[in-house]
Amino acid sequence: MPRPPLKVMLAESVSTLPRGGRLAYEPKFDGHRMVIFRTGERVLLQARSGRIITDAFPDLAAAARQLPEGTVLDGEVVVWSEGRTDFAAVQKRAAATPGRAPALARQLPASYAAFDLLAEDGADLRTSAYEKRRGRLVALLGTMGPPLQAVPMTLDADEAATWYDTLPGIGVEGLVIKGLDQTYRSGTRAWMKLRHTSAHDAVVVGFTGARSRPHALVLVLPDDDTPVVSSPLAPALRIQAAAALPAQAASGTGIGADDAFGPGAAPVAMAAGLGEVAYQPVAAGLSAEVEQRTTRHATTTVLRLRLPPDAVGDQDGDLSGTSG
Incomplete structure (x- = not known):
């Protein structure tokens, strides 16, 4: 068994529906x-x-x-x-x-x-x-x-x-x-x-770099609970992410928790071409639209941030930026 x-x-x-x-x-x-x-x-x-x-x-x-x-x-x-x-x-x-x-x-x-x-x-x-x-x-x-x-x-x-x-x-x-x-x-x-599209939503569970100007976001994608590091954020998205990231650190048994990585240990996520990278976890509350591409390494690019309607940003809750 x-x-x-x-x-x-x-x-x-x-890319097309198989038949026959x-x-x-x-x-x-x-x-x-x-x-x-x-x-x-x-x-x-x-x-x-x-x-x-x-x-x-x-x-x-x-x-x-x-x-x-x-x-x-x-x-x-x-x-x-x-x-x-x-x-x-x-x-x-x-x-x-x-x-x-x-x-x-x-x-x-x-x-x-x-x-x-x-x-x-x-x-x-x-x-x-x-x-x-x-x-x-x-x-x-x-x-x-x-x-x-x-x-x-x-x-x-x-x-x-x-x-x-x-x-x-x-x-x-x-x-x-x-x-x-x-x-x-x-x-x-x-x-x-x-x-339907290569773009889909992901949950933001952390970031790399400084909170005041995040270098990349750490994401959990649909159908997979393993956190991954996005490609470097475009300048506009770094500013938007700094304002949008939840202020409190993550806690509990989920991704980024002490009991998942050992007391006091920094959580790690997989970054394309780099392997495991330490990151700072954040509590749930922010999601992003991302696109995944596979070349030499699989990459995840943040296209826009998605916020609740009452959050700072566009009226529809989206914050867009050109990815880099």
Whole structure:
């Protein structure tokens, strides 16, 4: 049976909707990747990075205890707000301390969109075809209902194209395409994903440089809880970030916390071409629109900051600047 830390299967970006062959199409939700392990009397919730985040999601942990022993699910945790998914709220949940997690679970209840069944009754299903795993997943979760549900799936490319065109309004950022005969290959990019744009929102969890003029922002991207350092900010964005960054440092069991890095240790994030870089964490409250590019090194460029409507800046809460 799979055990944590488990490397999850990933998807490679494509520019057009694949058609033909034995393909399945699933909506790509804007949330955090999560693997659920139900073994014996225990429930463990694992983020994509391998970090155990069970304490941060007591609502999902309680729901997962209703699963049969020997079950392992792969999927996406999302928080719904005003009829659409809210990635900043998911990150706030993931960074909660054990003391704050129950209150946040009541304020921002999480949902789990399961898209794969990796083990059932203690048997490893990763070598089985996706088509077989999907059938068993639907049978397993069909009678349970929220907050654990199977993600929608279609075999009809035209229906998938309709999803792609109509679902962005509820926070669906695109599609994931899988072969019906595919096995689950941990750590490989064997699925395909079609996004509406290369730009998407990320949560700001820290910065490098001086607070009065940040050099770069440290970000958590959708579907990944590992913090990354952005490319250097353009001059205008440095000024805007200095005014917008939350004044208080981050605390708790989330990213940037002492118990994640050791008492008094500075948290680190991955910077393109540099490896691990120390940064100063900040509390949740600021997000940014970013663009990811892959050349020799994967880079994340901040396009604009996103602020609450009552924050300093443009009336719509966006602060834009030319990236450099």
